[in-house]
Amino acid sequence: MKNPLIKELLALEPQGQEVHVQGWVRTKRELKNLVFIEVNDGSCFRSIQCTFDLNTPLDEPSREAIKEISTGAAVHIEGKLVPSPAEGQPLEVAGTRAVLVGPAPAESYPLQKKRHSFEFLREIAHLRARTNTFGAVARVRSRLAFAIHQFFQSRGFQYIHTPIITASDCEGAGAMFQVTTLDLEGLARSGKPVDYTKDFFGKPSYLTVSGQLEAETYATALSRVYTFGPTFRAENSNTTRHLAEFWMVEPEVAFAHLEDDMELAEEFLKELFTVALTDCREDLEFFDSRIQNGIIRTLEQVVQSRFTHMTYTDAIRELEKKADRFEFKPSWGCDLQSEHEKYLTEEVAHGPVIVTDYPKEIKAFYMKLNDDGKTVRAMDVLVPRLGEIIGGSEREERLEVLERRILELGMKLEDYWWYLDLRRFGTVPHAGFGLGFERLILYVTGMTNIRDVIPYPRAVGQADF
Ligand code: 4AD
Ligand code: MG
Numbered sequence: 001m002k003n004p005l006i007k008e009l010l011a012l013e014p015q016g017q018e019v020h021v022q023g024w025v026r027t028k029r030e031l032k033n034l035v036f037i038e039v040n041d042g043s044c045f046r047s048i049q050c051t052f053d054l055n056t057p058l059d060e061p062s063r064e065a066i067k068e069i070s071t072g073a074a075v076h077i078e079g080k081l082v083p084s085p086a087e088g089q090p091l092e093v094a095g096t097r098a099v100l101v102g103p104a105p106a107e108s109y110p111l112q113k114k115r116h117s118f119e120f121l122r123e124i125a126h127l128r129a130r131t132n133t134f135g136a137v138a139r140v141r142s143r144l145a146f147a148i149h150q151f152f153q154s155r156g157f158q159y160i161h162t163p164i165i166t167a168s169d170c171e172g173a174g175a176m177f178q179v180t181t182l183d184l185e186g187l188a189r190s191g192k193p194v195d196y197t198k199d200f201f202g203k204p205s206y207l208t209v210s211g212q213l214e215a216e217t218y219a220t221a222l223s224r225v226y227t228f229g230p231t232f233r234a235e236n237s238n239t240t241r242h243l244a245e246f247w248m249v250e251p252e253v254a255f256a257h258l259e260d261d262m263e264l265a266e267e268f269l270k271e272l273f274t275v276a277l278t279d280c281r282e283d284l285e286f287f288d289s290r291i292q293n294g295i296i297r298t299l300e301q302v303v304q305s306r307f308t309h310m311t312y313t314d315a316i317r318e319l320e321k322k323a324d325r326f327e328f329k330p331s332w333g334c335d336l337q338s339e340h341e342k343y344l345t346e347e348v349a350h351g352p353v354i355v356t357d358y359p360k361e362i363k364a365f366y367m368k369l370n371d372d373g374k375t376v377r378a379m380d381v382l383v384p385r386l387g388e389i390i391g392g393s394e395r396e397e398r399l400e401v402l403e404r405r406i407l408e409l410g411m412k413l414e415d416y417w418w419y420l421d422l423r424r425f426g427t428v429p430h431a432g433f434g435l436g437f438e439r440l441i442l443y444v445t446g447m448t449n450i451r452d453v454i455p456y457p458r459a460v461g462q463a464d465f
Contacts, residue, residue, distance in 0.1 A: 010044065010091070034051060053094075079095040080094045121133075144444070151271050172411065177206060179206060208231055212366075217418070230247055248436060258393070265392065302351055307381070336387075357376070393432075
C-alpha cells in the first residue's frame with residue numbers, strides 16, 4: 001500500500017515531512033484565512049487535522065477543492081506533518097494540496113455533524129460505519145474476532161468449518177429457518193402435500209442453529225477444536241439481545257469435564273477483555289465516556305476477579321428469597337428469566353456468574369445427565385447488564401443414556417445415527433460451549449442494543465441491506 005493510514009500518520013514524529021492523507025471529512029471549519037479539515041479513515045478512532053492557510057501559495061484546483069469540501073466528502077490531501085498548536089492533538093498536516101475525490105452534497109448527505117439516534121442510524125446502516133460509534137464497534141469486533149483465533153490456536157485447538165446448511169436440529173428448539181428450492185407458490189396453488197424428495201437436498205433442510213454436533217465429531221478425532229461462524233435462529237423474540245443471524249464461537253474438547261469447560265470459558269472471556277483493554281484502548285475510552293460510564297473499570301475488575309459459581313438449585317434458592325421483586329416468580333424447574341439473571345449477576349455476585357446443573361427439562365438433549373437423574377451438567381455464564389453470554393455443557397457420552405433421552409423428547413434415533421456413532425466408537429467424556437459473539441461485543445463496548453454491534457442486523461421483520 002502506497003499511502004499510509006491515518007493511524008500510522010498519527011504515530012509519527014512530526015518533523016515537517018511530506019505526507020498524504022486520504023479519507024472522509026468529518027468537519028470543516030473556517031477561521032479568517034485558515035481552513036481546518038478533520039479527516040477520518042476508520043483506521044483508528046482519531047481523525048487527523050489538515051490545516052490550509054489561504055494566504056500561502058496554493059494552486060487554483062486546491063483552492064477550488066477546499067471551497068467545495070464538506071462533511072462526508074472523500075478527500076486526498078498533501079502537506080507537511082507538523083506539531084500542532086491546537087490543544088489535544090500532538091500533530092497536524094499543514095496542507096499544500098487538496099483534491100476533492102468524491103463530494104457529499106450537504107443538502108442530501110444524511111450524516112451531518114450532529115448527534116444522530118441509533119434508531120435513525122439503523123435506517124442508514126450502509127453509512128453508519130462513518131460515525132464514531134459504529135467505527136469503534138467495527139474495530140472492536142475485528143480485533144476480538146482475531147483474538148478468538150489467537151486464543152484457541154495458541155492452545156492447540158484446530159479451527160473446524162462446520163456446515164451452514166444442515167438437516168439436524170442441534171438445540172432441539174425448533175427455531176430453524178428452512179432452506180428450500182421448492183416452488184412454494186406453485187405448491188400452494190396445487191394444494192398437494194409437500195414432496196421433499198423433490199427438494200434440493202431430498203429432505204427438509206435448515207440453516208444451522210449451532211455447529212456443535214459436527215464440532216463434536218471432530219473433537220473426538222482432533223481432541224481440541226472450535227468453530228466460529230454464523231448461526232441462525234428463527235425465534236420470534238424481538239429483544240435487544242436476540243438476532244436471527246448471529247456469530248457463535250464454539251470450542252469442543254475431548255477428555256474434558258464440566259469443570260474444565262468452566263475453566264476454559266473463564267480464561268477465554270478474560271483474555272478477550274484483556275485484548276480489548278490493551279489493543280482497543282482508544283475505542284474503549286470513547287465507549288466509557290459516551291456510551292457506558294465505567295466500562296473500562298468494570299472490565300479491569302472482571303479480569304482480576306474469579307467468576308462466582310452457583311448451581312441452578314442454589315440460584316433458585318437465592319431468587320426465592322426475593323420472590324416479590326420479580327415479575328416471573330422463580331421456582332425450581334423454571335428457566336431463568338432475564339430479570340433473574342440480572343439479579344444474580346448485579347446484586348448477588350456483583351460480576352459474572354457461572355450457573356451449573358440445570359433441570360434436564362429446560363436444557364438440550366445432548367447434555368450429560370447427573371446421578372440425581374434430574375439435572376444435567378450444563379453451565380451458563382451470566383454477566384451483569386446482559387445475562388447469558390455463554391451456554392455450554394459436558395456432553396452425554398454414554399450411548400444408552402443418550403438414546404433414552406432422545407426418545408424421551410420424541411426425537412428420532414435415526415436422525416442422529418452419526419452423532420450416536422461417536423458414542424459407539426471410542427466414546428470419551430467431552431465438553432464445550434458457545435459464546436454469542438455479538439453478546440460479547442455488547443458487553444465489552446457497553447452498547448445496549450445487539451442490532452448496533454453487527455453491521456447488518458437480521459431480526460424479525462428486518463433484513464434490509
Ligand atoms: O445457549 P445456546 O443456545 O447454546 C448452543 O447453541 C450450544 N450448541 C453451544 C455449545 O455448547 N456449543 O447459544 C450459545 C450462545 C448464548 O449463550 C448466547 O450468547 C448466544 O449464543 N445466542 C444468541 N445471540 C444472539 N442472538 C440470539 N438469538 C442468540 N441465541 C443464542
Ligand atoms: Mg443457552
